[in-house]
Amino acid sequence: MKAGRHLLYLALETPRQGEAAHTHIHEIVKGLRSLGWQVSLLAADRGGASSGAGYFKRLLDYMRVQWSMVRRLRSADAVYMRSHFAALPASLIAWAAGVPVFQEINGRPDDIFVTYPWLGRLGALVHWAYRIQMQLASHVFVVTEGLRRWAASETGHDRISIVTNAANTNLFTPEGPRPSVQDPYVVFVGSLTGWHGIGTMIRATRLPTWPKGVKLIIIGDGVEREQLQSLPPSETISWLGRLPQVEAASYVRGAMAALSITEDTTNHLTTGVAPLKFFEAMASGVPVIVSDIPFQADLVRTHDVGWAIPMADAEALARTVAEIASQPDLARDRGRNGVAYIRQHGSWANRAEAISAIIGPIVDGSAETAGRHA
Numbered sequence: 001m002k003a004g005r006h007l008l009y010l011a012l013e014t015p016r017q018g019e020a021a022h023t024h025i026h027e028i029v030k031g032l033r034s035l036g037w038q039v040s041l042l043a044a045d046r047g048g049a050s051s052g053a054g055y056f057k058r059l060l061d062y063m064r065v066q067w068s069m070v071r072r073l074r075s076a077d078a079v080y081m082r083s084h085f086a087a088l089p090a091s092l093i094a095w096a097a098g099v100p101v102f103q104e105i106n107g108r109p110d111d112i113f114v115t116y117p118w119l120g121r122l123g124a125l126v127h128w129a130y131r132i133q134m135q136l137a138s139h140v141f142v143v144t145e146g147l148r149r150w151a152a153s154e155t156g157h158d159r160i161s162i163v164t165n166a167a168n169t170n171l172f173t174p175e176g177p178r179p180s181v182q183d184p185y186v187v188f189v190g191s192l193t194g195w196h197g198i199g200t201m202i203r204a205t206r207l208p209t210w211p212k213g214v215k216l217i218i219i220g221d222g223v224e225r226e227q228l229q230s231l232p233p234s235e236t237i238s239w240l241g242r243l244p245q246v247e248a249a250s251y252v253r254g255a256m257a258a259l260s261i262t263e264d265t266t267n268h269l270t271t272g273v274a275p276l277k278f279f280e281a282m283a284s285g286v287p288v289i290v291s292d293i294p295f296q297a298d299l300v301r302t303h304d305v306g307w308a309i310p311m312a313d314a315e316a317l318a319r320t321v322a323e324i325a326s327q328p329d330l331a332r333d334r335g336r337n338g339v340a341y342i343r344q345h346g347s348w349a350n351r352a353e354a355i356s357a358i359i360g361p362i363v364d365g366s367a368e369t370a371g372r373h374a
Contacts, residue, residue: 004036004038005036005037005038005077005078005360005363005364006037006038006040006075006076006077006078007032007037007039007040007076007077007078007079007080007363008036008039008040008042008069008070008072008076008078008079008080009025009028009029009039009041009042009079009081010042010043010065010069010079010080010081010082010087010090011042011043011044011064011081011082011084011199012044012062012065012066012082012086012087012128013042013044013082014043014044014045014046014082015043015253015335016242017242017244017245018219018220018221018242018243018244018245018248019191019220019242019248020191020275020276020277021082021191023168023245023276024082024106024165024276024288025041025043025082025320026041027166027168027348027351027352028348028351028352028355030348030352031348031349031351031353031355031356032352032355032356034352035352035353035356036338036351037356039112039250040072040076041087042065042068042069042071042072043056043065043273044061044062044065044074045061046058046061048294049129055317056198059086060085062086066087066089066090066093069090069094070084070090070093070128073093073094073097073099076099076101077099077100077366078099078100078101078138078359078362078363078366079091079094079099079100079101079102080101080102080104080359081101081102081103081104081133082104082106082132083103083104083106083130085103085109085125085126085129085130086129087133088132088133091103091133091136091137092132092136095136095300098366099366100138100139100359100362100363100366101133101136101137101138102137102138102139102140102141102355102359103133103134103137103139103140103141104140104141104142104219105134105140105141105142105143105147106142106143107143107147107269107271107273107321108147108150108271109123109126109127109130109283111315117313126206127335130154131154131155134151134154134155135155135156135157136160137155138159138359138362138366139159139160139161139303139358139359139362140155140159140160140161141160141161141162141163141355141358142160142161142162142163143162143163143164143165143274143295144162144164144271144272144273144274144294144295145272145295146270146271146272146293146294146295147162147271147272148160148161148162149271150271160359162352163351163354163355164274164295165274165275165276165278165279166279166342166346166347166348166350166351167276167279167280167282167283167342167343167346167348168280168283168284169247169343169346169347169348171245171246172249172252172253172280172281172283172284172287173253173283173284173285174253174284174339176249176250176334177250177252177253178250178251178253179247179250179254181250181251181254183189183213183214183215184213184214184215184256184325185214185215185216185217185238185254185255185256186214186215186216186217186255186256186257186258186259186289186321186324187216187217187218187219187251187252187255187257187259188201188216188217188218188219188220188258188259188260188277189219189220189248189251189258189263189277189280190219190220190275190276190277190305191212191220191221191222192218192220192221192222192223192224192225192227192228193222193223193224194223194224195262195263195264195269196224196261196262196263197261197262197263197291197311197312198218198224198227198228199224199227200261200263200312200314200317201216201218201259201261201314201317202227202228202231202237203314204314204315204317204321205234205236205237205310205317205349207314207315207318207319209315209318209319209322210236210318210321210322210337211321211322211325211329213245214236214256214321214325215235215236215237215238216236216237216238217237217238217240217251217255218237218238218239218240219240219242219243219248220241220242220253221241221242234356242310245265249280249284252280252286253284253285253286255281255286255323256286256287256328256331257286257287257288257289257306257320257321257323257324257331258280258281258284258286258288258289259277259288259290259317260275260277260278260281260287260288260289260290260291260296261289261290261291261317262275262290262291262293262311263311263312264293264311269293270294271294272293272294272298273293273294273295273296274295274296275296275300278290278296278299279342279346282335282337282338282339282341282342282346283338283339283346284304284306284335284339285332285335285336285338285339285340286335286338287305287306287307287324287331287334287335287338288300288305288306288307288338289306289309289317289320289321289324290306290308290309291308291309291310291311291312292308292310292311293311296308296341299341303337303338303341304334304337305334305337305338305341306333306334306338307320307323307324
């Protein structure tokens with residue numbers, strides 16, 4: 001790759017400290033910069049429900065960020081987009097200007113209808129906006145094999161590669177500080193969205209099969225916070241809200257297990273899931289409890305890094321937590337297996353290298369073509 005290539009990274013999903021999008025975006029940006037790319041991050045300030053901004057203000061913010069991208073296109077060699085239906089104008093303008101556009105797909109468009117059901121009335125338009133952007137992209141990056149197959153069927157091309165999530169192996173490690181929590185606990189870290197099974201976790205703690213003395217600690221914020229705010233005082237459930245990543249990492253490290261519970265409320269997860277929390281728990285040496293959904297459940301079974309349970313099954317969750325509490329040696333073994341997997345396959349440096357290896361030749365080839373016709 002030629003030195004000094006300038007990449008505009010467009011993110012209409014606001015990267016907030018403590019949320020998966022923030023980690024993913026900044027880790028990829030850092031990794032690409034370490035490989036010689038000049039990366040300018042252009043991110044929305046008011047995207048997402050947790051911003052508290054009204055829909056009109058969010059729309060204005062989306063327009064502002066895209067206009068900023070358009071103004072910088074002359075100095076850019078490529079645009080990398082975290083896929084968003086509202087980014088269609090920026091995608092079309094960059095394509096028309098002959099600037100290579102790379103799309104990163106972390107889930108199907110149906111994901112957004114879980115958090116914003118009213119958008120379902122515009123479902124056909126949202127799907128069309130995603131499809132056009134993927135069809136025009138120089139290359140599409142997805143996080144699971146199921147998403148690759150879906151994207152191929154939508155676009156009709158094979159310019160698609162799997163680059164899944166990863167973990168910060170300097171921050172998420174088995175060694176390091178732990179919180180001063182007296183009781184054993186399992187932990188969930190992530191956005192409180194409609195598909196993360198907060199209600200299932202709460203119900204599980206109320207069942208007689210949930211082991212006595214084991215706490216559930218929930219870290220994160222989002223639209224499902226009301227379920228936790230309305231709970232009576234409990235010795236079993238602690239909701240800590242959103243925490244700095246370093247502090248959240250200490251809670252993961254000290255847990256007897258970490259939850260990667262996902263629920264397919266609108267049949268939108270058939271393409272599989274690869275949550276950030278899943279990789280970070282493994283990197284911390286903690287066994288994972290996951291919903292039986294492609295990719296994460298497949299990896300759990302293949303590498304023996306935790307337990308896969310039926311989706312939205314509170315009883316199965318309670319029984320699994322009880323099994324872990326009664327078999328600490330087995331839990332530690334599976335935690336060690338997770339560390340081994342991440343060290344071999346799951347660092348962000350690996351992911352940035354995979355992306356750079358694909359986009360570099362495309363950008364260089366586009367620059368040479370532009371030079372011939374200048």
